[in-house]
Amino acid sequence: MKKDEVPQDPSQIHAGIRKLLYAVDEKGEYGGVQSTGWEVENYVTLAAVDELKRQAEAALVRAKAGKASTLEYHMYARRMDLATLSATTGIWKWRVARHLKPDVFPKLSADLHERYAFVMGITIEELRGLPDNV
Amino acid sequence: MFDAAAPFQHRQSAHCESGVVSNLLTHHGLPMSEAMAFGISASLTFAYMPMIKMAGMPVIAYRMFPGSIIRGVEKRLGMKWARRRFSDPRAGAAALDEEVRAGRPVGLQTCIYWLPYFPEEMRFHFNSHNIVVYGRDGEDYLISDPVFEETTRCDGPALTRARFAKGDMAAKGHMYYPTELPSSVDYERVIKSAIRWNYKTMNGPVPIAGIRGIRFLGRNIVKVSQGAEAEKMLPLYLGHIVRMQEEIGTGGAGFRFLYASFLQEAGKLLNNDRLLEASKAFTDAGDEWRRFALNATKMCRGRAKMDVKALDAQLNHVADREQEMWALLRGL
Numbered sequence: 001m002k003k004d005e006v007p008q009d010p011s012q013i014h015a016g017i018r019k020l021l022y023a024v025d026e027k028g029e030y031g032g033v034q035s036t037g038w039e040v041e042n043y044v045t046l047a048a049v050d051e052l053k054r055q056a057e058a059a060l061v062r063a064k065a066g067k068a069s070t071l072e073y074h075m076y077a078r079r080m081d082l083a084t085l086s087a088t089t090g091i092w093k094w095r096v097a098r099h100l101k102p103d104v105f106p107k108l109s110a111d112l113h114e115r116y117a118f119v120m121g122i123t124i125e126e127l128r129g130l131p132d133n134v
Numbered sequence: 135m136f137d138a139a140a141p142f143q144h145r146q147s148a149h150c151e152s153g154v155v156s157n158l159l160t161h162h163g164l165p166m167s168e169a170m171a172f173g174i175s176a177s178l179t180f181a182y183m184p185m186i187k188m189a190g191m192p193v194i195a196y197r198m199f200p201g202s203i204i205r206g207v208e209k210r211l212g213m214k215w216a217r218r219r220f221s222d223p224r225a226g227a228a229a230l231d232e233e234v235r236a237g238r239p240v241g242l243q244t245c246i247y248w249l250p251y252f253p254e255e256m257r258f259h260f261n262s263h264n265i266v267v268y269g270r271d272g273e274d275y276l277i278s279d280p281v282f283e284e285t286t287r288c289d290g291p292a293l294t295r296a297r298f299a300k301g302d303m304a305a306k307g308h309m310y311y312p313t314e315l316p317s318s319v320d321y322e323r324v325i326k327s328a329i330r331w332n333y334k335t336m337n338g339p340v341p342i343a344g345i346r347g348i349r350f351l352g353r354n355i356v357k358v359s360q361g362a363e364a365e366k367m368l369p370l371y372l373g374h375i376v377r378m379q380e381e382i383g384t385g386g387a388g389f390r391f392l393y394a395s396f397l398q399e400a401g402k403l404l405n406n407d408r409l410l411e412a413s414k415a416f417t418d419a420g421d422e423w424r425r426f427a428l429n430a431t432k433m434c435r436g437r438a439k440m441d442v443k444a445l446d447a448q449l450n451h452v453a454d455r456e457q458e459m460w461a462l463l464r465g466l
Contacts, residue, residue: 014253015253015255017282019148022148022394023386030413040376040380040428041377043373045255047434049255079258081189
């Protein structure tokens with residue numbers, strides 16, 4: 001990549017931060033070039049974030065309809081999935097999967113609720129409730 | 135060898151780990167560029183790992199596992215790191231304060247999600263982000279995060295949280311700084327041994343690693359397009375590949391430009407034309423990776439017709455470029 005080919009596209013993900021890329025000048029010498037962003041990278045990152053948001057919204061709808069526990073919504077809202085939640089809490093996956101059920105989660109001990117709330121960085125009250133909108 | 139009075143120099147880098155390593159070595163009296171730290175640790179690779187999933191997607195690695203630059207530099211330079219991990223976050227925070235009081239900048243392994251100075255859209259649960267703490271001002275720690283343009287700050291509780299986030303590749307408060315540095319470095323030996331090692335990893339027999347791995351990825355795109363829910367899965371899958379390749383921290387084209395920069399620096403240092411030629415060839419390979427990302431994304435957005443055979447062919451072309459480059463370095 002030549003230095004004048006380094007993309008300088010507006011980026012919604014970098015929030016004004018320029019990242020460093022390596023490129024060659026007209027003499028072929030390598031050096032760092034700051035880039036505001038690349039449309040390609042911007043698009044795929046936003047697509048990934050949208051997919052996570054879509055999962056969170058779907059989980060919110062399910063939780064409000066009583067078809068999923070509030071835990072499932074908060075998991076997706078915190079950009080986690082079952083594997084991440086299991087790894088960060090140290091609770092086995094099959095147990096986490098069980099806790100995603102709406103009739104199981106409310107009956108868990110306060111201790112377990114606290115473990116989930118802690119790794120998500122929210123309070124127990126927040127974990128047990130749902131927001132009005134995403 | 136280390137001077138508590140010397141101010142820490144923040145140099146922006148493409149990648150967090152090579153940035154922290156080169157900045158710490160430079161501060162402790164062994165000036166080193168990011169590209170050199172990346173190159174001599176032989177951290178370039180390609181690996182398609184269907185058995186390790188990240189958010190439901192297979193991990194595609196363009197570099198060796200986190201920690202390999204720290205360890206690789208130690209092994210090849212014959213230097214030593216003091217490295218500590220902690221089971222108790224309080225002990226980890228106290229140990230950091232001790233180093234800060236002594237005026238010693240230290241490297242820390244952290245989880246991006248809990249670093250408050252990261253922009254919202256970039257915060258993912260990733261446990262191997264490296265930063266330097268070089269001081270303290272009241273409740274705030276002074277942070278040199280090498281992927282950022284300027285130094286920044288982070289309050290104590292958030293920093294401890296980021297250091298002790300649990301899960302895959304948990305940092306456990308990992309803190310490190312150089313202790314023994316060699317008085318002189320035989321760059322001829324160090325560079326050649328690192329490149330020979332990299333030659334082996336890129337030209338190995340494993341079907342999902344090295345140049346074969348790049349071809350494997352191409353075949354797999356075709357396979358995903360024939361699988362269940364292809365219409366929904368294929369754009370997500372292609373987007374995932376492009377993200378792994380181009381997201382922050384790779385310096386562009388999945389570390390290919392960073393490595394080409396290393397080859398050029400090494401070629402000049404050792405007066406070796408083969409290395410300079412290889413640097414150019416690898417820049418071409420990097421350009422091909424970028425064109426692949428552009429094409430795949432166009433197809434995801436519906437701005438070009440989805441053509442998995444074309445993407446497969448393009449990745450084979452990338453693999454050919456890389457193969458030609460390594461052929462230049464054979465038997466170095």
